[in-house]
Every structure is written in structure tokens, then in C-alpha cells.
Amino acid sequence: MATTRAQPDFRTRLQDWLPRIVLSPSIAMMFVFVYGFIVFTIYLSFTDSRMLPSYDWVGIENYVRLWGLRAWWTAVINLGIFASLYIVICTAIGLSLAIFLDQKIRGEGLLRPIYLYPMALSFIVTGTAWKWIMDPGIGIENTMHLWGWESFEFRWIKDRDMAIYTVVIAAVWQTSGFVMAMFLAGLRGIDNEMLKAAQIDGASNWNLYRRIVIPLLRPAFLSAFVILAHLAIKSYDLIVALTGGGPGRATELPATFMYSYTFTRNSMGIGAASAVIMLMSIAAIMTPYLYAELREKK
Template sequence: MERVLNSPNTPPVPKRSFGDRLQNWLPKIVLAPSVLVVVVCIYGYIFWTAFLSMTNSRFLPSYKFVGLSQYEKLLDNDRWTTSIMNLGIFGVMFILIAILLGVALAIFLDQNIRQEGAIRTIYLYPMALSFIVTGTAWKWILNPGLGIEKLVHDWGYTDFTFDWIVDSEMVVYTLVIAAVWQSSGFVMAMFLAGLRGIDSSIIKAAQIDGASLPTIYFKIIMPCLRPVFFSAVIITSHIAIKSFDLVTALTAGGPGYSSDLPALFMYAHSFTRGQIGLGAASAMMMLGGILAILVPYLYSELREKKS
């Protein structure tokens, strides 16, 4: 072997120049700051928050370990219980209505109607707004002395009432209205892209076989859009769990804390009430909710790719 390697007929291995080595390392050097920022500012602070949730931190971080006592306090807190119940109502209704409305709008636009571009832009426009703007606008619209109720009264229908925003039992549904108004257009765009990606020959074959249009959509097209459904559920669930700016602008958690959501609870206890440990515990509970949705989705996707 040594004779072969040291044979004079064997061409020498060229030494790599500094430019070649720099070109090999350049992508890693460029990506290193971004990777460092992600590791420190995302995963690092997740572990830091988990640690704080097991301490008695109040206005400033504390290193006194108290185990799961903050989680016990959290579960015994009436405001947290209310925020979880509100999240269940808001999340379920928001996800279902946004997806159903998005699918209906996508099917409507998939019929090659006139002015499709203009209509699609109108439906998508709310997504260009921030939730602060959406919350402020709907706060004006739903204000009994300024919005819909006053408008109907001015028309002469003085018996009409629409005071959900000041009704502690109905206020959570105003969050659903505003969130659906903003996000259903985005869901529509997702499903419309999925519909346009389906092979038209499948639809033509079904039409030749005598299948009606509703049958084609429900029996053929919709099953093909299963990945889009999963993506829509994941995105809307993420929006629902982390909703903070919409609640702050629209109801500020009121009346009282009847429209509180976990994100607003976490902010209030961490930054305004000096209970960092309790706020960190609520943040970890929110992270657990997101992972409970995300992990099964990723598992199903990976299993399908392997099969």
C-alpha cells in the first residue's frame, strides 16, 4: 500500500488555498450569529422561564427553588381558570369558523368568477392589519354608544341591543368576531392555493363519471387538502393561544377579567403585579398547550413521509 501511495506516478494531492478554505467556512460564519441568537434568545429564554417558574421570583428574579408551588397557585387562581375557559371557547369557535369560512370563500373563488383578483384582495386585506388595529376598530364598531347599536337606534329601531362588549357573559364572543374577520382571508388563501394545485384531470374524470360538483368537492377534492387542513389548524391554534394584542385593544380583559386569555394573564402578573414566578408558570403552561398541538402534527407528517 505504501509503495502505491508513494509511487512517482501518483499525482500529489493539491494543497487547499486560503480562498478555498474561506469559501467552505463562509456560510458557517455568516449563519453563526443567527444560530447564536436563536439558541440564546429562544431556547435559552425558554429554559430560563422554566427555571423562574420554579422559584419565588416577584419583581426581580429569585434563585430560591420552590418546586411546583407556582403551578399549584396558578391552578388555584380564579383568573387563570377563567382565562383557560375563555381560551377554550375562543379557540374552538375561532378555529372552526375561520376554517369553515375560509374553505367556503376558497370554493367560491375557485369557480372562475369575474373580478376574482379584486375579491381576493378584499378578503385578504384584514390580514395586512395588526391585531391592535383590528381590536381598536372592532371596539368602536361594538361600542353600544358609538357603533352598531347606535346606528340601528338612529334608524328608528330603538329596541335593538347589541352590547356584547360590556356583557361579561358575551364579551368573549366579540374576540371571536374580530379574530375571524382578520384571519379567515388568510385561511381562504391557503385553501385556494391547495385547490389550484389539484390536478384538473381528476376533476374532469369525476365529471365524466357523472359526479355532481358538491360530490366532487366533498369526496375527492377535500380529502386531497388534508395537509392544508392540518396547517390551517396549527396556524389558527397558534394565533388563538398567543392572542394578546387583540384582547388588549378590544376588551383589555374586561369587564373585570371576564374576557381574559392566558397571554394577558401572563403579562399582567409578570410585569404589572410583580409576580414573575407565577407569570413564568403561566407561560410554560401556554408553551405546553402549543406543543400538545404541534408534536402530534409533526409526528403524523414524519410518519407519512417514512411510509
Template sequence: MIDRLQQWLPRLVLAPSFIVILLFVYGFIAYTGVLSFTDSKMLASYDFVGFENYAKLFGLTNWKTALVNLAIFATLYIVICSVVGLLIAILLDQKIRAEGLLRPIYLYPMALSFIVTGTAWKWFLDPGIGLENIMHLWGWDSFSFTWIKDRDFAIYTLVIAAVWQSSGFVMAMFLAGLRGVDNEIIRAAQIDGATGIRIYTRIIVPMMRPVFLSAFVVLMHLAIKVYDLVIAMTGGGPGRATEMPATFMYSYTFTRNQMGIGATSAVIMLMMIFAIVVPYVYSELSRGGRR
């Protein structure tokens, strides 16, 4: 009796949390999927229209703009974060004296929410009160930096803010990977005459492919669902220059009262994330099985 109780007690303790997650996470995901096949407007409706919302969605100019902006943002965000994070990790891997001080400094931005980051960078890049104004006060009157107000460059200000926040996190991932490399391999390469640069480019970095893949999955997930940074910095503007799928979904669901279209865009975002996460999980499980 006691053995059976010990066997079932953990399950009973975890059961309420499991039920809550099942209902309020996966249940609402399924409900959103159902709404995407209905003609729901301001309120939910259960008049099914099949794939009509999906056809309408990809015919909307705003949605196409959001996808183009996401492609630009995600590409630059992932590439720059990976390069900057790797370079900082290699720097810290040299066992420099100030490593204990530099690591918290690089990681600090990740402790901030995207709302705080977006607000701070909005003020910093605002021509009236930010960087441009400061340079004018210092006597550099010809200096101009109005990207956040420019339709052609506003998307890049989001990249700058996002890279500032996430590079430290990527650095921590790469630093852990660097510290996990077997020192015997490095010593063998040094005996063969390999220089520091070649050791990193030919041996260490190629061995860190799993870390690169993990960083890519995390950063892509953050890029797809980015919302608060956009709202805090640009509000999706100027015009629709920084519209993202997440801001599109919110505006069509709660502002334009097109719940069916909003639910459809949410499902497409979920499919994007699944397209990244599922192959990653499969590869991890396959590699674990081979071990």
C-alpha cells in the first residue's frame, strides 16, 4: 500500500499543473485553430468557412509586409547576434582577468524585458531628445540619425535594439560550448603547429554546430513572436514599416474586429515555430539515441 502511494503521489501532485497547462495552453491553441476556420468578427462565431481566411490572409498587403519585415529582422537579428556572441565568447575564453566583471555586463540586457529595451532605445534614437540631439549639443550640427522616423530604415533600429539585448545570451551559450571542448584536442592541434586562429576556425567552431543550432532555434523563436519590442519602439510605424506578424495578429483581432483573420495569422505563426522546433527536437532525440 505504501509503495503504491509513493508511486502515485508524484503524479497526484503534478496532476493539477498538468490539467491547467492542458486547458489554458493547448486547449486555447486548439480553440484558436478552430476560430481560424470561422467567420468570427468582433465575437467568436462558429459558422465555418473552410480555408477562406487563409486565402484572404495571404492576399492582404499588410500581412505580406509583415512577412517581409520578419524576414529582414530575423535574418539580421540571428546573423549579427551569432557573430557578436561568438566573438565575445572567444574573447572571454582567453581567460582574461576581467572575465568575472565582463560576463554580467554582457548578460545584463537579457535581464530586461523587451518593453524596457524598446522604450530605452526609442528615447536614445529619437532625433529630438536622443543621440542626434546630444551630438548637436556637443557642436556636431551636421550629425543626423533619423532611422527610427524613416520608413526605409526603421526596421533596422529594431534589429539594433534586439541584438543589444540578446547578444549576451548567445555569448553565454557559445562560452559554455567553448569551455566544453576537450583540451586534449586543442593541445594536439598546437603540437601539429596550428595557430590560435586556425584552431578556432578549423577545429573548435566546427565542433560547436549543436550550439549554433540551439542559438538559431532560440533566436528564431524570439524573432517570430516579437511584439513588445515593436510596440515600445515604433508601434509598427512609421506607416507599416515595422509591422510584424505578432502586431498584425493583435491589430486584426482586437482593433479591426477580424477575429477569424487574427486567429489565422496566429496559426501561421505557430506553424512557423513548429517548422523550426520539431526538426530540432527530432535531431536532438536522434543524436541522443545514437549515443
């Protein structure tokens, strides 16, 4: 005799649908205000948009004009300098701090939040604070002069050739603690039995880290690279607060270029083209990472 399957009652169906009902407005807004505006920006990059959006199709003309602008090349070169130094220095400092804390030292519970504290600040606050610190009139140089060291000079923030390195210093200060937390989580996830076996076999601490620990941290290295590269490409508020893109265009990055050409130079089409190139750069970093993660899970 065939048994009939009981139909779920109204309360059961409501419990199944309630999460979807609650999340649907957020999902709809995300598609409209994130992905919808991404598509709209891509479309504007192929139009003759200036102060206001225009729908006159011009093809790749904006991209051709963009790569012909000296200001854009300056922003790209600055991004190359900033991103390379930022990623390498943050990774080195974060790994060093993680290894230091992994030695089960006293006061780890106090040091860990101290290292992580800068990440709790916004880039606007970080930029403003470091602008004061590096200002020759009120910062490090002035303090050294008050202490009697009259010959001391630290004017990087006013120097066209050195200003980009002040941005690197501020960004590294803010993010190194976060990278440290990533590496520390990776270190705490390594099997201690494997390390003890290597020590019994006579491996020194240097060889232990070089041949076992650091290779096992490959996922942490990859995650740190993706996050830092993403932050470097979309850096805007730190630049605005610290240097304003100056002196001249010495610290202009693609994000500040995009803003200036879109909202102050009435060249929305070129600004949209620069935004699309930034999006493609981030996608070029994220896509291989996501593919590797999904492949590893499979």
C-alpha cells in the first residue's frame, strides 16, 4: 500500500522562506547598486560623457585617450612603486611579527592587539596623523630641532621624488598588523608533531622555518598578496588625507586620477575608462585566486 507524504504546514513553509524574504531586499540592492552601477560605468567608458552621462557611443576612444595622457602614466608608475613596496614590506613585517609572537612569549595577549590596533583606524585618520608626523613644521623634523638636533631634515612629504614613499610608510603601518594576524593563524594551524619530528632529526630553527613552516604558509602568503594588492589598487582616502596627490602629481594613483577626471575635469568618459581598468586589474588578481581555492576544495 503506497504511503502518502505529508505536506508541510504553513509554519514550516514560512520558516523555510523567511530567510529568503529577509535577505531578498539586500540582495536586490546589491545587484542594483553594485553590479548595476559596474555595468553602467563600463557603458559610460564607451560614450562621450563629460560633466553628465551621455549616450553617444564612441567605442574605445576614451581608452586610447586615457593611455595617451601623461597624468595616467604617472598614476600607473606611482601605483607600481607603491604596490610593490607595500606588498613586500607588509608581508615581511607581518611574517616576522607572527613568528615572534608564535614563540609563546610573555605578553602576547597585550602585544597582539597593539599590532592590530592600526587596522581599526580608517585610512583617513591614518593619513591625517602621518601628515602631521611628517610635516616639517610640526612633525619629526620640528621635534628634532626642539631637542637641539638642528641639522636633522625629514621633508619627504614635500619632496616630489620621495613623497610616494611617505604613502608607503603610512600604509605599511596600518596594514602590517592585519597581515601578522593572517600569518599567525597559519602558524597556529601547523601540526606540532611534524615540527617536533623535524627537531628530533636535528633540524635547526632556520631550516625548520625555511623548509617546513614557510612552505606550509603558502595559502597565507597568497591571501595576503590578494588583499594587499586589492587595497593598493583602490587606495584613495589615504592619498587624499596624506598628500592630496601632491606635490604636483608625485603621489597620484589611478583611484585619485579617476576621481579628478570624473568630478573635477568634466571628463566622465575617461574617468569611467580608468575605473574599468582598475576593475580589470582587481579581477586579474581575484580570478586566479578564486579558481585555485575552488579547485583545492574540489
